[in-house]
Amino acid sequence: MGEDRRLAAFEGAFRSFTDCIGALPAERFLAAMDNGSPRDLTARMIGWNRLTIAGGRALLDGRSPDYHTDFANGYQRVNAGLMRAEPSADCQALLQTLGATKAEVVAFFQGVPAEAWNADRGVRHPDGGPATVRRCLEELTRDYLDATDEISIWLETGPSS
Numbered sequence: 001m002g003e004d005r006r007l008a009a010f011e012g013a014f015r016s017f018t019d020c021i022g023a024l025p026a027e028r029f030l031a032a033m034d035n036g037s038p039r040d041l042t043a044r045m046i047g048w049n050r051l052t053i054a055g056g057r058a059l060l061d062g063r064s065p066d067y068h069t070d071f072a073n074g075y076q077r078v079n080a081g082l083m084r085a086e087p088s089a090d091c092q093a094l095l096q097t098l099g100a101t102k103a104e105v106v107a108f109f110q111g112v113p114a115e116a117w118n119a120d121r122g123v124r125h126p127d128g129g130p131a132t133v134r135r136c137l138e139e140l141t142r143d144y145l146d147a148t149d150e151i152s153i154w155l156e157t158g159p160s161s
Contacts, residue, residue, distance in 0.1 A: 003117055006137055007109055013144035014102050017045065018095060020148045024155075029091045033154045040083050041147045042094045047082025049101035052140045053108045056133045060112070062121040064131065071126035109137055 021029070021042055029038050036044075055065030070078045088094055112133050120130040 003109070003112075003114060003134075006134065006141070007106060010105070010109075010137055010141045010144070013141045013148070017144045017148045018098065020151050021091065021095060024091070024151075026091065028155070030089055033150065035150070036083065038151050039089055039091070039094065041151065042091075042098060043083045043086035043088075044079050045144065045147060046086050046094065046098050046101050047078075048140055048143055049098070049105045051078070051082075052105055052136050056108060056112065056136045059121060059123055059131055059133050059136065060116060062123065064123050065136075068126050068131070105137075105140065109133075 021038055024038055031037055051065070051067050055067060058065045067075065067078050070076070086094065086097065088097075117134040118132050120132065123131040125131040125135065
């Protein structure tokens with residue numbers, strides 16, 4: 001899959017998530033799920049947009065992304081910090097920030113030279129194999145899809161309020 005197709009997959013995953021969040025009744029946006037609320041997931045995704053750019057820049061410089069140190073912990077410390085960094089409970093305000101940070105992600109990846117997407121600069125991913133810029137975007141795309149699935153399953157199987 002080429003860079004344009006990876007960016008298109010990211011855009012689709014982002015759109016699925018924002019459509020899911022945007023369709024929630026206000027009281028459901030703040031309601032508790034197994035691991036936080038839809039608000040918490042939105043705040044986390046804002047943070048992961050920013051972290052993905054920082055991680056991509058680190059990899060281009062041949063450094064490990066700072067967040068890799070929390071991999072063994074399932075990124076729990078990183079995620080907790082991201083939720084604290086975006087304390088708003090206003091769905092529309094958070095979606096606006098999410099859109100702005102998504103645009104920054106797209107601009108960053110559009111600026112990565114084609115030969116750098118898969119370049120192995122010697123940084124190992126904590127899950128094994130090389131940590132690459134391409135892998136950063138793929139992980140963020142998967143995070144959006146997983147968050148959308150988490151909310152959708154919760155809506156289908158959980159109590160209505």
